[in-house]
Amino acid sequence: MAGICCGVVGEGDTPAPLEPTTRPSRRRSLDILPLKYIADMAVPPSDGSRKRPKLDLRDRDNVVQNCDESTGHKVVKKEAKVEIHDNISETKNVTVADASEVEDSPKFGVTSVCGRRRDMEDSVSVRPSFTQGFHYFGVFDGHGCSHVATMCKERLHEIVNEEIDSARENLEWKLTMENGFARMDDEVNRRSQSNQTFTCRCELQTPHCDAVGSTAVVAIVTPDKLVVSNCGDSRAVLCRKGVAIPLSSDHKPDRPDELLRVQSKGGRVIYWDGPRVLGVLAMSRAIGDNYLKPYVISEPEVTVTERTEEDECLILASDGLWDVVSNETACGVVRMCLKAQKPPSPPGSPGSDVAADGSDRACSDASILLTKLALARHSSDNVSVVVVDLRRDQRQSSNSN
Amino acid sequence: MSVVPCNCNHTTEKDNLSGESESFHKFFECWISEQKQHLKDLLAAESTQLISDEELQALNDKVVEHYEYYYKAKSRCAKQDVLAMLSPTWMSSLEEAFLWIGGWRPSMAFHLIYSKSGLQFEARLDEVLQGLRTHDLGDLSASQLAQLDEMQRRTILEEREITDLMARHQETVADASMVELSHVVSEMIRANQRGEVDQSKEIENKVESTLVLKEEGLEKILLKADELRFITLKDVVDVLTPKQAIHFLIAAAELHLRLHEWGKKMDARKCNQGFGEGKSHNSSS
Numbered sequence: 001m002a003g004i005c006c007g008v009v010g011e012g013d014t015p016a017p018l019e020p021t022t023r024p025s026r027r028r029s030l031d032i033l034p035l036k037y038i039a040d041m042a043v044p045p046s047d048g049s050r051k052r053p054k055l056d057l058r059d060r061d062n063v064v065q066n067c068d069e070s071t072g073h074k075v076v077k078k079e080a081k082v083e084i085h086d087n088i089s090e091t092k093n094v095t096v097a098d099a100s101e102v103e104d105s106p107k108f109g110v111t112s113v114c115g116r117r118r119d120m121e122d123s124v125s126v127r128p129s130f131t132q133g134f135h136y137f138g139v140f141d142g143h144g145c146s147h148v149a150t151m152c153k154e155r156l157h158e159i160v161n162e163e164i165d166s167a168r169e170n171l172e173w174k175l176t177m178e179n180g181f182a183r184m185d186d187e188v189n190r191r192s193q194s195n196q197t198f199t200c201r202c203e204l205q206t207p208h209c210d211a212v213g214s215t216a217v218v219a220i221v222t223p224d225k226l227v228v229s230n231c232g233d234s235r236a237v238l239c240r241k242g243v244a245i246p247l248s249s250d251h252k253p254d255r256p257d258e259l260l261r262v263q264s265k266g267g268r269v270i271y272w273d274g275p276r277v278l279g280v281l282a283m284s285r286a287i288g289d290n291y292l293k294p295y296v297i298s299e300p301e302v303t304v305t306e307r308t309e310e311d312e313c314l315i316l317a318s319d320g321l322w323d324v325v326s327n328e329t330a331c332g333v334v335r336m337c338l339k340a341q342k343p344p345s346p347p348g349s350p351g352s353d354v355a356a357d358g359s360d361r362a363c364s365d366a367s368i369l370l371t372k373l374a375l376a377r378h379s380s381d382n383v384s385v386v387v388v389d390l391r392r393d394q395r396q397s398s399n400s401n
Numbered sequence: 402m403s404v405v406p407c408n409c410n411h412t413t414e415k416d417n418l419s420g421e422s423e424s425f426h427k428f429f430e431c432w433i434s435e436q437k438q439h440l441k442d443l444l445a446a447e448s449t450q451l452i453s454d455e456e457l458q459a460l461n462d463k464v465v466e467h468y469e470y471y472y473k474a475k476s477r478c479a480k481q482d483v484l485a486m487l488s489p490t491w492m493s494s495l496e497e498a499f500l501w502i503g504g505w506r507p508s509m510a511f512h513l514i515y516s517k518s519g520l521q522f523e524a525r526l527d528e529v530l531q532g533l534r535t536h537d538l539g540d541l542s543a544s545q546l547a548q549l550d551e552m553q554r555r556t557i558l559e560e561r562e563i564t565d566l567m568a569r570h571q572e573t574v575a576d577a578s579m580v581e582l583s584h585v586v587s588e589m590i591r592a593n594q595r596g597e598v599d600q601s602k603e604i605e606n607k608v609e610s611t612l613v614l615k616e617e618g619l620e621k622i623l624l625k626a627d628e629l630r631f632i633t634l635k636d637v638v639d640v641l642t643p644k645q646a647i648h649f650l651i652a653a654a655e656l657h658l659r660l661h662e663w664g665k666k667m668d669a670r671k672c673n674q675g676f677g678e679g680k681s682h683n684s685s686s
Contacts, residue, residue, distance in 0.1 A: 111546070364543055369530070373520070
């Protein structure tokens, strides 16, 4: 049933014989769901309309599946706990950083949930003031297993920091980020080829777990710029004066330039539940996935955007959100939350003060609302959302209030 | 609410294999009718504003206790006859097809809450965005969502551990003692056919004691599975506000009752059409 796609695939001639789910059509209809508050927004054309249901590698890879079902449960358990711990300590660190550097740190909120998946493969990394007044936000959506996404979460900001340091005077963002991603990819591949084990469900698997990878979308917020580096199908969207502006473009195998690139290396895009590189991976760039090189590359696309007074927020999220919520809807929801005098989250609900964790209340409300919206719209994937408040005058106005 | 009239403990006919099954079947029918009454109570509580959180909490507690009562009865019956508990005659074929170790899959609880929460969230999205509280499952807070997420991951891990235990136990059906016994008994049967007589009582005892071990293993696993089911339900309810818990328990009861009914209808239809061996239990509930 797999159709091999040889030419540049346009929207019209996309052979997708295996598109059995009803999700795309449902999504389309739900995206038109009347959200009153966005009705008056200028709506630029959506960038990601050609997304398809992504069947994760793991669903088809028996080896990994076995690993998942039959081994390493206790290890996984340990990892899950560490993960949670991490989040807590991370946000606590954030609180400290916030207190000392209130001037620079933009407000942010993070939500990351397993959702309707049985495995959590998303990771989120938030490092305010990770270097000299720059703030780092990253979302990583793993496939095959969680360890590449976890490594990205733990290491990529350090690597990028080193790259920024070494560039110093002549900081050239595109080059810096490309180097950073390349080094990250190297580390991942060296580690999966070493005999080192992972503390995830891959452990006890063959040391060569090449069939594991992760998307990476990283935003570095500087006083005057937004630097977004993307590899894979997670996405960064800027909300500027009510308009949703995507700052990254998903690396789908049927994106015409990506398709050409894959084919120029001798690779093929095969339609198997959507377009996939070699019929396997539903994205054309990723960190890891050594076995799909040189077709799947880790080189990011980097956009550098000058910040303006009209910038409202930045949203980074995994496809668990973007598969079911349009850029415009997401921006509309976040704007509502940032504008709201009263936060929409139920103040009296049990333990809601626990959420006051160094991240900002309105931004957290926004990230949670988006996550809930994704779950409500039947997202079948892990959902991770980071919301960054970019408004310049926020402190002034909150002080004057 | 009256005390449950059918007590599972009364079975004395240990030799009668269908005894435990029949007795639990009666218990189940009775429990289901109580669940229907609870659903009415929950709906009534949900629709009125004039009810305090304490009263809501008391109702939730009562309903959760009712589930606990079910699992206690089930575990008592399993001690008598675990096999009957693992091939339930009281469920429809539809329900049976979706069983995980003799009951519902614990991680389903999170899908139930996400689905119900999603429906309520989208239905009142405008209000939510304006910062109004809906007090239902659409209103899940950040910490509730975080707790549910953490519980979900833990539940899935525990579910996998129990699945694994079951796998290992299932594999022991072909362990050395079973294979040896099956061979010895087969030899005996062949000897008998040749007229060489003499059934060894010793062997029969050995077969029985070996199978008892298998049953004990199953019982332990079933107990763990039922514990996880109940704990998951209870933990989810505990994370919610009393009002939200009412919504969750309504959704759980509705799904359970309707699935049971739909399944029974399907069985009855197949029976009437004379197909195969559809479930013949069509008792009134």
